[in-house]
Amino acid sequence: MKNKQKKEVLNILKKNKNKILKKWLSSIIDDLRVQDNPELKRELKENSQDFVDLLIKSASSGNFENIDAPEYKPLISFLDNYAEIWKDWGFTLFELASHLSIFKEIWISFLVNELKDKIHLVPEYSVVIAKLLDKLTFMMLSNAIKRREKVIAQQSEHIMEVSTPTIEVWEGIVTVPLVGTLDTPRAQLLMEVLLKHIVDTKSSVAIIDITGVPTIDTRTAQHLIETITAVKLLGAQVILTGVRPEIAQTIVHLGIDLSGLITRSSLAAGLRVAFDYLGLKVVKKDESKEEKI
Amino acid sequence: MKEQEKGSIQIETSTDIVRVRRKVREIATTLGFSITDVARIVTAASELARNIVQFAGSGVMQWTILRRNELIGIQLIFVDKGPGIPDVELAMREGYSSGNGLGMGLPGVKKLMDEMEVKSKIGKGTKIKIIKWLRK
Amino acid sequence: MTENLSIIKVEDVLLATIPSDPDDETIAKLQDGILESMKKYKVKGVVMDISAVETMDSYFARAIMETAQMVSLMGGETVIAGMRPSVAITTAQLGLTLKGVHTAIDVESAMEILRKGSQEGREKK
Numbered sequence: 001m002k003n004k005q006k007k008e009v010l011n012i013l014k015k016n017k018n019k020i021l022k023k024w025l026s027s028i029i030d031d032l033r034v035q036d037n038p039e040l041k042r043e044l045k046e047n048s049q050d051f052v053d054l055l056i057k058s059a060s061s062g063n064f065e066n067i068d069a070p071e072y073k074p075l076i077s078f079l080d081n082y083a084e085i086w087k088d089w090g091f092t093l094f095e096l097a098s099h100l101s102i103f104k105e106i107w108i109s110f111l112v113n114e115l116k117d118k119i120h121l122v123p124e125y126s127v128v129i130a131k132l133l134d135k136l137t138f139m140m141l142s143n144a145i146k147r148r149e150k151v152i153a154q155q156s157e158h159i160m161e162v163s164t165p166t167i168e169v170w171e172g173i174v175t176v177p178l179v180g181t182l183d184t185p186r187a188q189l190l191m192e193v194l195l196k197h198i199v200d201t202k203s204s205v206a207i208i209d210i211t212g213v214p215t216i217d218t219r220t221a222q223h224l225i226e227t228i229t230a231v232k233l234l235g236a237q238v239i240l241t242g243v244r245p246e247i248a249q250t251i252v253h254l255g256i257d258l259s260g261l262i263t264r265s266s267l268a269a270g271l272r273v274a275f276d277y278l279g280l281k282v283v284k285k286d287e288s289k290e291e292k293i
Numbered sequence: 294m295k296e297q298e299k300g301s302i303q304i305e306t307s308t309d310i311v312r313v314r315r316k317v318r319e320i321a322t323t324l325g326f327s328i329t330d331v332a333r334i335v336t337a338a339s340e341l342a343r344n345i346v347q348f349a350g351s352g353v354m355q356w357t358i359l360r361r362n363e364l365i366g367i368q369l370i371f372v373d374k375g376p377g378i379p380d381v382e383l384a385m386r387e388g389y390s391s392g393n394g395l396g397m398g399l400p401g402v403k404k405l406m407d408e409m410e411v412k413s414k415i416g417k418g419t420k421i422k423i424i425k426w427l428r429k
Numbered sequence: 430m431t432e433n434l435s436i437i438k439v440e441d442v443l444l445a446t447i448p449s450d451p452d453d454e455t456i457a458k459l460q461d462g463i464l465e466s467m468k469k470y471k472v473k474g475v476v477m478d479i480s481a482v483e484t485m486d487s488y489f490a491r492a493i494m495e496t497a498q499m500v501s502l503m504g505g506e507t508v509i510a511g512m513r514p515s516v517a518i519t520t521a522q523l524g525l526t527l528k529g530v531h532t533a534i535d536v537e538s539a540m541e542i543l544r545k546g547s548q549e550g551r552e553k554k
Contacts, residue, residue, distance in 0.1 A: 198534070202534050204538075226521040227521070229526055233516075235533040235539075
């Protein structure tokens with residue numbers, strides 16, 4: 001498309017800017033969310049104006065195709081921000097995409113009007129407008145989705161960290177009460193957290209309690225065994241407690257040498273073994289001695 | 294100064310194994326891998342480099358920094374013109390007893406890395422590619 | 430090139446300090462050095478301080494196990510001290526258990542183990 005023609009397409013937008021904006025806003029003003037909200041109405045009006053101004057500025061470069069170019073950066077930035085504002089207002093991404101689509105239709109309708117005596121140009125011109133607006137819309141949606149995914153990933157990591165606690169129940173004894181499913185990423189995190197804790201506290205016993213873990217697959221069982229091996233390499237004794245029958249089966253089927261692995265049915269029983277290992281004993285206080293006040 | 298995105302190291306002697314470890318450690322650390330992941334990658338590289346010295350006599354490690362969209366990874370390819378691996382599937386199978394000095398330790402390397410590809414032809418040589426991606 | 434490997438006698442045990450990334454030559458010297466010193470001094474055993482070691486591949490692990498076996502044949506005990514978490518994780522993932530070798534969290538605990546001997550039933554892996 002020749003530059004002169006591109007200029008013509010853009011001029012139609014420039015010339016009819018206010019009318020186009022008015023028509024564009026009217027399409028959303030009837031929405032229940034906007035009706036009794038003068039503040040929201042005002043923001044919509046301002047942002048719509050900014051959008052058109054930035055679009056005109058970017059397209060003035062003569063580039064209608066490549067929205068990755070630097071001249072489109074301010075516009076894309078604006079759209080990214082607008083997507084977040086829309087979310088805050090309570091609108092969906094679909095609604096924003098539809099809103100941009102309506103702008104496209106309005107611009108094209110004004111184009112058809114202006115080119116009444118050059119009707120043969122309408123198909124080519126409207127395709128150019130449609131392509132540009134579509135690309136901008138897709139970019140806006142894609143960026144918004146990427147942002148959401150990033151948040152989800154961060155939250156997942158946070159959840160993992162919070163649900164993998166290591167507790168030093170006594171000097172030299174660290175326990176890890178696991179709850180829920182132990183998948184690969186969690187198992188790897190567990191290994192690193194537990195080992196670091198053992199080194200930091202110079203613990204000699206680690207009790208890994210899996211009472212709260214219903215089942216684990218072969219891969220995860222392997223991770224668990226690796227964790228136990230790694231802890232032993234640090235010189236600490238491992239006690240595995242709360243092994244359910246299903247998990248016992250999975251572990252045995254791995255065919256690993258389990259000699260040297262101490263297991264108990266409960267965390268309490270494991271604690272008793274740990275104390276014994278450290279040469280400690282729990283003794284009842286002498287009840288015959290009473291404080292004379 | 295433009296940083297190097299790829300390179301190679303000739304492997305023939307045990308000293309070269311150390312060179313491989315040093316280079317891989319440098320790259321992995323610079324890319325920002327965690328201490329544990331650096332240990333994993335360096336150990337995997339050491340195992341494969343040693344295999345070359347032990348079974349093939351000589352070979353080369355080609356390293357590349359991968360950049361796919363927002364993902365960053367380290368790719369190491371170990372190539373040799375040695376005797377080749379007779380049964381790759383067998384060599385890759387998870388053994389029950391490990392560390393007993395037998396075999397090439399390929400299952401272990403696979404566990405340490407994210408991706409592993411083994412191509413081998415008897416009498417022609419072996420090509421092993423390993424990749425680890427940076428976890429954000 | 431032999432990096433900073435040192436084997437010294439501390440009371441009645443040998444303390445071998447291993448550098449961060451020992452090459453094959455250093456590992457060989459480690460083995461020879463330990464066995465010679467075992468012969469020279471009347472020591473209870475060897476503490477291998479690997480707190481500086483950043484990478485342990487299967488070759489290194491095997492060398493340690495071999496050394497421990499030899500020390501045992503000569504009537505002594507071996508304790509590996511100060512393994513880094515990253516090394517422990519990698520070694521475990523490689524499937525190496527270092528069976529038959531004692532491990533301790535640091536040199537001090539390692540000395541304790543050798544001093545007390547293994548009559549307290551502290552399990553060998």
